[in-house]
Amino acid sequence: MNKTLDYIFPNPPKGLDPAALDPRAIPEHVAVIMDGNGRWAKKRALNRLKGHKAGIEAVRETIRCASDLGVRYLTIYSFSTENWKRPQEEVVGLMDLFAKTMLAEVNGLHEENVRVRTIGDLSALPAETREAFEEAWLKTRDNTRMTLVVAVNYGSRQEILHAAEACVRRALATAAEGGDPTAPLTEAEFAQGLYTADIPDPEVVIRTSGEMRLSNYLLWQVAYSEFVATDVLWPDFDRYELLRCLLEFQSRDRRFGAVK
Numbered sequence: 001m002n003k004t005l006d007y008i009f010p011n012p013p014k015g016l017d018p019a020a021l022d023p024r025a026i027p028e029h030v031a032v033i034m035d036g037n038g039r040w041a042k043k044r045a046l047n048r049l050k051g052h053k054a055g056i057e058a059v060r061e062t063i064r065c066a067s068d069l070g071v072r073y074l075t076i077y078s079f080s081t082e083n084w085k086r087p088q089e090e091v092v093g094l095m096d097l098f099a100k101t102m103l104a105e106v107n108g109l110h111e112e113n114v115r116v117r118t119i120g121d122l123s124a125l126p127a128e129t130r131e132a133f134e135e136a137w138l139k140t141r142d143n144t145r146m147t148l149v150v151a152v153n154y155g156s157r158q159e160i161l162h163a164a165e166a167c168v169r170r171a172l173a174t175a176a177e178g179g180d181p182t183a184p185l186t187e188a189e190f191a192q193g194l195y196t197a198d199i200p201d202p203e204v205v206i207r208t209s210g211e212m213r214l215s216n217y218l219l220w221q222v223a224y225s226e227f228v229a230t231d232v233l234w235p236d237f238d239r240y241e242l243l244r245c246l247l248e249f250q251s252r253d254r255r256f257g258a259v260k
Helices: 037-043 048-069 081-085 088-111 127-140 156-176 187-191 239-250
Strands: 029-033 073-080 114-119 146-154 204-207 226-229
Touching: 037 048, 048 073, 048 088, 048 146, 048 239, 073 081, 073 088, 081 088, 088 114, 088 127, 114 127, 146 156, 156 187, 204 239, 226 239
Parallel strands: 029 073, 029 204, 073 146, 114 146, 204 226
Antiparallel strands: none
C-alpha cells in the first residue's frame, strides 16, 4: 500500500473504521459494474446523460483510492455490447463523454503512474472515441503503479467466442505443420485468446445500485471471484463505499472449492 489508511480515509462516517482494513489482504484485481447512473438522474428529474456525467467523479474517486490502497488492476464496465440498444441520443452522448473524459483525464493518470488499457471491440466505436482510448494507451503504456482496464463495447460471450476462434486457428496451424490438431486444450491455452490474457482474474466484483447480476461481464474470469453488491447508485459511490466493499471482501472465507 502506497499511503497510510488515515491519509486515504481522512473523514470516515460514524461506524466505519478504516483501521479494520488489512493492508496485507488488498485484492490485486478489483472489477466494478458501475450501475445506477440513470436512476440517479431520474430521482433528480434529470436526463440520463446527466447521470453518466455525474458518475465521472465516482470513477475518479475509485481510481485514486484503489491506486493508493495498492490495487494493481481496476477494471470498470463502461459500455457493454448490449448498450447499443439504448436510445440513440444516449449512445451518442456517451461516446462523446468517453472521448472528452479520456482526453481530459489522461495527463493526470499518467502523472499518477497509472496505465490505461481497454478490453472489448474498439473497431465499432466512433473514430474520436476510439482515438481517445488509443492515445491514452500510448501515453501511459509504460506506467507501473496500477492498470486501469476500461471495458468498452465489451461483452463476455463475444470475448469467449473470440478465444474459441483463436483456438481453432491454432489447431488449423498445427495441422498445417503436421502436428496433432486434436491435442487436449488446457484452460491456460484457452485463456490466452481472451482480451484479459495478461491480466490476473479479479478477486472481487463490486456492483452498485443493488442489482444482482453479471450482465455479460467477465464470465470466464470471475469463476472464483467474490461478489459484493451495494445499494448505492454509482454517482454516489465514494472511497468510503469502496472501503465497505473491501471490508466485506476481506470477511469472506475463500475456499476455491476445497473444504477447510
